[in-house]
Amino acid sequence: MSAPAPGSFEPKEPVKLNPPKDDPIETSYLAKCDGTNAGYPVYVAIKGVVFDVTGNPAYAPGNKYHVFTGKDPSRALAKSSVKPEDCVPQWSDLPDKEKGSS
Structure with a gap:
């Protein structure tokens, strides 16, 4: 499998x-x-750092990333998950592969 093309993960x-x-x-x-x-x-909040995403429609109610708002979903972000149960600040116990450090 080849690596993704440069810029392929950049937003439109x-x-x-x-x-x-x-x-x-x-x-x-x-x-x-x-x-x-x-x-x-x-x-x-991501790892305790708070970001203002007010102007980004992806975080509005009913949209894909709204699940992250009003909390620190560091675990979900580390796992690339949008499951509400993963939207908690605890992430350091995850395997290195899920932390992105493998």
């Missing part, structure tokens, strides 16, 4: 995200930032 349209948040965010506040609460931004 460039993804623009704001820089990660530097200020601490309580998990109770993060949970409200899931796109279903008016007046709140849409946040996703």
